[in-house]
Amino acid sequence: xxCDLTLRDVRSVARIVNLxxxxxxxxxxxxxxxxxxxxxxxxFDGPDVALGRLRAQIDRIMSYEADxx
Amino acid sequence: MCCATSGPGATNLVTxxxxxxxxxxxxxxxxxxxxxxxxxxxGFQEADVCAITQPVTKRNMLISDVNRIGETIAEAFxxxxxxxxxxxxxxxxxxxLKARTDATAVCEPLTYGxxxxxxxxxxxxxxxxxxxSARRPVAIIGGGVRAGAVxxxxxxxxxxxxxxxxxxxxxxxxxxxDANYLGMLGMHGLKAANKAVQRADLLVAxxxxxxxxxxxxxxxxxxxxxxxxxxxxxxxxxxxxxxxxTLHGDLRETLRALVDxxxxxxxxxxxxxxxxxxxxxxxxxxxxxxxxQLSATGVLDRLFAAIPDDAIVTTDxxxxxxxxxxxxxxxxxRKYATSAGLGAMGFxxxxxxxxxxxxxxxxxxxxxxxxxxxxxxxxLATLRRYDVPVKIVLIDNQNLxxxxxxxxxxxxxxxSATNLADNPDFVAIARAYGIDAYAITAPAHAGDVIxxxxxxxxxxxxHCACHPTENVWPMIPAGMTVDDLMEARA
Numbered sequence: 001x002x003c004d005l006t007l008r009d010v011r012s013v014a015r016i017v018n019l020x021x022x023x024x025x026x027x028x029x030x031x032x033x034x035x036x037x038x039x040x041x042x043x044f045d046g047p048d049v050a051l052g053r054l055r056a057q058i059d060r061i062m063s064y065e066a067d068x069x
Numbered sequence: 070m071c072c073a074t075s076g077p078g079a080t081n082l083v084t085x086x087x088x089x090x091x092x093x094x095x096x097x098x099x100x101x102x103x104x105x106x107x108x109x110x111x112g113f114q115e116a117d118v119c120a121i122t123q124p125v126t127k128r129n130m131l132i133s134d135v136n137r138i139g140e141t142i143a144e145a146f147x148x149x150x151x152x153x154x155x156x157x158x159x160x161x162x163x164x165x166l167k168a169r170t171d172a173t174a175v176c177e178p179l180t181y182g183x184x185x186x187x188x189x190x191x192x193x194x195x196x197x198x199x200x201x202s203a204r205r206p207v208a209i210i211g212g213g214v215r216a217g218a219v220x221x222x223x224x225x226x227x228x229x230x231x232x233x234x235x236x237x238x239x240x241x242x243x244x245x246x247d248a249n250y251l252g253m254l255g256m257h258g259l260k261a262a263n264k265a266v267q268r269a270d271l272l273v274a275x276x277x278x279x280x281x282x283x284x285x286x287x288x289x290x291x292x293x294x295x296x297x298x299x300x301x302x303x304x305x306x307x308x309x310x311x312x313x314x315t316l317h318g319d320l321r322e323t324l325r326a327l328v329d330x331x332x333x334x335x336x337x338x339x340x341x342x343x344x345x346x347x348x349x350x351x352x353x354x355x356x357x358x359x360x361x362q363l364s365a366t367g368v369l370d371r372l373f374a375a376i377p378d379d380a381i382v383t384t385d386x387x388x389x390x391x392x393x394x395x396x397x398x399x400x401x402x403r404k405y406a407t408s409a410g411l412g413a414m415g416f417x418x419x420x421x422x423x424x425x426x427x428x429x430x431x432x433x434x435x436x437x438x439x440x441x442x443x444x445x446x447x448x449l450a451t452l453r454r455y456d457v458p459v460k461i462v463l464i465d466n467q468n469l470x471x472x473x474x475x476x477x478x479x480x481x482x483x484x485s486a487t488n489l490a491d492n493p494d495f496v497a498i499a500r501a502y503g504i505d506a507y508a509i510t511a512p513a514h515a516g517d518v519i520x521x522x523x524x525x526x527x528x529x530x531x532h533c534a535c536h537p538t539e540n541v542w543p544m545i546p547a548g549m550t551v552d553d554l555m556e557a558r559a
Contacts, residue, residue, distance in 0.1 A: 009128075011119075011123065014123075015123055015124065018124070053308075056304040056308055057304070059303065059304050060302065060304045063152065063302075063303070063304070064127045064128055064148075
């Protein structure tokens with residue numbers, strides 16, 4: 001599973017990596033370009049159920065970030 | 070909101086933050102931090118609070134500029150309440166707190182612009198079409214109802230004559246006396262609620278998240294039912310139970326849309342099915358208790374009959390929490406507070422203190438067990454110091470009762486670390502803090518003592534020395550369904 005994300009808080013990169021570990025997914029790629037916004041590309045490997053859960057949690061992080069001023 | 074000092078003060082907040090996260094409670098926490106020049110030196114009481122609390126907050130902020138304190142706090146309050154509510158933490162180094170600023174002292178309250186998510190018209194029409202064609206629909210209301218949706222929820226179920234059940238976070242959502250309300254569902258829920266859900270051909274799940282304590286085994290949960298799922302948090306859709314229709318939006322607005330769409334056409338009635346659903350239950354099973362010993366459920370039955378209708382009840386976590394949830398009939402969800410998702414022992418008593426401050430003049434009862442109460446005994450000093458009129462009902466069965474129950478039923482009676490037979494004298498402890506204390510030791514005295522306790526003024530403790538092995542029934546074992554429901558020991 002690959003995710004191309006535009007984040008506002010670079011700390012979310014660490015959070016996402018930790019979540020992948022928690023769900024027994026392997027983070028196989030991280031590419032981050034951090035400026036005023038953060039462009040991040042992740043690739044994850046793991047069971048489908050775990051990847052689905054990870055995707056949902058990433059979506060939740062994105063929804064919190066969307067609220068930021 | 071709450072404040073804590075740096076280091077251990079901040080780390081002690083973690084459980085409360087996670088509790089708020091799990092139960093979608095808006096909370097702003099402000100923590101002190103060591104001064105900026107010490108950060109990274111393992112300074113005295115230094116902790117990386119933002120890193121520690123990242124998974125248990127919607128967001129946290131470390132303030133490094135005194136001029137940003139006001140706007141950051143305004144943003145924190147807005148974010149805590151926006152969308153699905155939750156906790157936000159602000160960490161402020163000591164030197165920033167002491168610094169002078171010319172910034173505006175008071176910031177205008179901040180609200181996030183733009184409309185939040187709103188269920189699409191097509192999804193609302195689809196949901197209503199499914200309701201109209203259903204034969205055995207059941208509504209399940211969850212904690213989302215606390216977002217100002219109580220009146221519309223009551224209207225929605227009433228216009229349909231719909232049988233409905235509540236998660237523990239939605240106790241009080243049903244209108245008082247609503248005969249179609251089947252009670253709490255889930256592991257220790259009422260039989261009628263669980264059986265009706267299992268027999269349903271349509272679930273209307275409103276502001277609830279299909280927690281494992283509700284669903285047990287998801288692939289056997291409500292097998293015959295199509296699912297309409299309404300929630301403010303889109304990540305809940307399909308997380309545990311697949312939904313046929315998703316209604317993404319604020320629950321109050323979603324309910325308004327459902328009611329309006331129903332009113333535009335045929336409004337079905339489900340009175341016959343509701344009557345049938347009610348008959349799936351029966352009285353709550355009681356456990357064996359010898360005649361001369363006090364039954365916790367008996368005490369709670371008497372207590373709920375004695376306390377005022379407008380009382381606020383908080384509970385701790387464990388058997389008493391489930392017995393109370395089975396019996397309580399709060400007038401509104403905001404009249405009942407418990408640690409639901411996290412199940413954090415030690416919640417009930419401090420929560421009652423907060424409720425009393427937020428609702429002056431309203432009677433507040435904290436129902437606690439002997440295990441959880443001992444996790445927050447120092448708060449007795451708070452109660453006395455500020456004369457907070459909280460009434461504590463201590464269900465003392467000399468056990469960590471829920472764990473003991475599981476050890477009895479599922480671990481071959483191999484009891485470990487659950488026996489609290491060496492409990493202290495709780496009445497003496499309360500009196501040592503200057504708090505009135507009452508005690509019930511036998512069923513014959515219960516009514517009289519409860520009456521005097523309820524009528525007393527100011528803070529008070531009611532100690533109930535209950536049977537040590539009374540269990541909570543009914544029970545759906547973890548990971549199973551209502552088909553496996555237990556109503557007594559095997």
